Amino acid sequence: MKVVAFNGSPRRDGNTIRLLRIVCETLEEQGIETEIVQVGGKCVHGCMACMKCAETLNHRCVLTGDPVNEWMEKMFAADGIIIGSPTYFADLTPEIKALIDRAGFVALANGGLLNRKAGAAVAAVRRAGAIHVLDSINHLFGISGMVTVGSSYWNLGIGLNPGDVDADQEARKTMEDLGKNLAWVLKKITA
Numbered sequence: 001m002k003v004v005a006f007n008g009s010p011r012r013d014g015n016t017i018r019l020l021r022i023v024c025e026t027l028e029e030q031g032i033e034t035e036i037v038q039v040g041g042k043c044v045h046g047c048m049a050c051m052k053c054a055e056t057l058n059h060r061c062v063l064t065g066d067p068v069n070e071w072m073e074k075m076f077a078a079d080g081i082i083i084g085s086p087t088y089f090a091d092l093t094p095e096i097k098a099l100i101d102r103a104g105f106v107a108l109a110n111g112g113l114l115n116r117k118a119g120a121a122v123a124a125v126r127r128a129g130a131i132h133v134l135d136s137i138n139h140l141f142g143i144s145g146m147v148t149v150g151s152s153y154w155n156l157g158i159g160l161n162p163g164d165v166d167a168d169q170e171a172r173k174t175m176e177d178l179g180k181n182l183a184w185v186l187k188k189i190t191a
Helices: 013-030 050-057 069-076 094-109 129-142 169-189
Strands: 002-007 033-038 080-088 118-125 155-157
Touching: 002 013, 002 069, 013 033, 013 080, 013 118, 013 155, 033 069, 050 094, 069 094, 069 155, 080 094, 080 129, 080 169, 094 129, 118 129, 118 169, 129 155, 155 169
Parallel strands: 002 033, 002 080, 080 118, 118 155
Antiparallel strands: none
């Protein structure tokens, strides 16, 4: 089994990736392979609603010149997907939004390429707005027929500066519990 996690923060060693690492380490302890993909800070284009993905049916977006098709390949091949984003003006980063929109369209146009995979959202936040980030990510999972996995609290960690979430002990436990829950779900749905 494999889980691919997408870091939507342009800060390569910021709070979002620190939270994702905790989840991935927990998954690896459960015998599940993980990969973290850096999305934040990359120049990506949003969906143009051209509907070419419904014509070509090749599991790809016709937009090239950015890594979104490569990321989608990883999503479609994985058993589980984690999408992490910092909270920017009470929502997710534009890079993550572009990935969600394009992957969602391509997956649906090609017969449900994300259907019955497990998905989890993770948010880093300074103070407020993380629930909206989680909700925005979870919409992809719901629309795509995925199984959305939760934890023992909201899947978030609190911190402003890179590394601040390291002091958030509740976030650490929440991420560990998320990893355990995601492993449990994956073992059930892939059996």
